[in-house]
Amino acid sequence: MSVRYNAAFTALLAAALFGATTPLAKTLLGTLSSFMVAGLFYLGSGVGLAVAIAFQRVRRSDKERANESRIQMAEVPWLFGAIAAGGIAGPVLLMFGLSTTPAATSSLLLNLEGVFTAVIAWVVFRENVDAQIFLGMVAIVAGGMALSWQPGTSGISVGALLVAAACVCWAIDNNLTRKVSTNDAMVIACLKGLIAGSVNLCIALLLGAHLPGLVRTGAAMLTGLAGYGVSLVLFVVALRNLGTARTGAYFSVAPLFGVTLSLILWPDIPGPLFWVAAALMVLGVWLHIRERHEHAHTHVLMEHNHRHRHDEHHQHTHDFKWDGDEPHPHPHQHLPITHTHGHFPDIHHRHVH
Numbered sequence: 001m002s003v004r005y006n007a008a009f010t011a012l013l014a015a016a017l018f019g020a021t022t023p024l025a026k027t028l029l030g031t032l033s034s035f036m037v038a039g040l041f042y043l044g045s046g047v048g049l050a051v052a053i054a055f056q057r058v059r060r061s062d063k064e065r066a067n068e069s070r071i072q073m074a075e076v077p078w079l080f081g082a083i084a085a086g087g088i089a090g091p092v093l094l095m096f097g098l099s100t101t102p103a104a105t106s107s108l109l110l111n112l113e114g115v116f117t118a119v120i121a122w123v124v125f126r127e128n129v130d131a132q133i134f135l136g137m138v139a140i141v142a143g144g145m146a147l148s149w150q151p152g153t154s155g156i157s158v159g160a161l162l163v164a165a166a167c168v169c170w171a172i173d174n175n176l177t178r179k180v181s182t183n184d185a186m187v188i189a190c191l192k193g194l195i196a197g198s199v200n201l202c203i204a205l206l207l208g209a210h211l212p213g214l215v216r217t218g219a220a221m222l223t224g225l226a227g228y229g230v231s232l233v234l235f236v237v238a239l240r241n242l243g244t245a246r247t248g249a250y251f252s253v254a255p256l257f258g259v260t261l262s263l264i265l266w267p268d269i270p271g272p273l274f275w276v277a278a279a280l281m282v283l284g285v286w287l288h289i290r291e292r293h294e295h296a297h298t299h300v301l302m303e304h305n306h307r308h309r310h311d312e313h314h315q316h317t318h319d320f321k322w323d324g325d326e327p328h329p330h331p332h333q334h335l336p337i338t339h340t341h342g343h344f345p346d347i348h349h350r351h352v353h
Helices: 003-029 034-059 062-067 073-098 102-109 111-122 133-147 158-178 185-206 214-242 244-251 255-267 272-289
Strands: 294-301 303-307 328-336 336-341
Touching: 003 034, 003 214, 003 244, 003 255, 003 303, 034 073, 034 185, 034 214, 073 158, 073 185, 102 158, 111 133, 111 158, 111 244, 133 244, 133 255, 133 272, 158 214, 158 294, 185 214, 214 244, 244 272, 244 328
Parallel strands: none
Antiparallel strands: 294 336, 303 328
């Protein structure tokens, strides 16, 4: 499988896991408060990933542990900014917005996350965009709006503005997470889950909510591990390989997976808008997958640490005994080079056009 299809599959799998969370939450959690649900989901992802990380590190050799990527002090503000925006401010604004906004209107407004993510990536972080990628994003967002559209829902209220503000927070989260995406994706997702889960759970308890029984708590945390934890790990990997706007576009397909799973759990004949939405989203994904961005570009001197293979961008020697195992992580340097090949705005191609 080529890098293009592999990266796209990673982003779509992240969207599928996240999209499946909504109908599963409806089945498993019943009438829990929104903050309690968010807290248990995030906390389940953080605790589950922490266990997986600990298990991985026990199995690694001393050399692998010494060479593994660690979040640098210069990256900490980006990471905590992402957690504050997407894991704390976003859910809080959404909960207050939902309290005064009809569900159908909220569903439509949540499609703004993909739009805001792309706009910030393109305008603030100068990520490359061409007509095909722009049209693909438009098709995916239009599909999301068709999927959640209900006649008679209109108007801008304070609640609607709060939901839109939550989308801005998640868009900021997506763009800031890209700045630390060279690091271990499991560690990033684990920290997000533990911090965001603790904050949301505390808010729920302060507002008078109570923890559900052991079975429902366990079900919520397991659902969060898959829909928030594993999904976020895949999302970070996709950010590393595709850039923010493209990953955000693929992730915007999540509602389609959620509705499809709902139709499986509660069999029903989908209406015409479902098929319109599906067609638009498939068109958008197809436009993104068929992208071919190629030109002469220059790589500047760079030093970082991530898992890599010795491809054309990683031609370096090792200052330790290497057994030939790939991919492998260790601090390495990229020397300046100018060449031409197809590429995405990944961690090695964040150049100005």
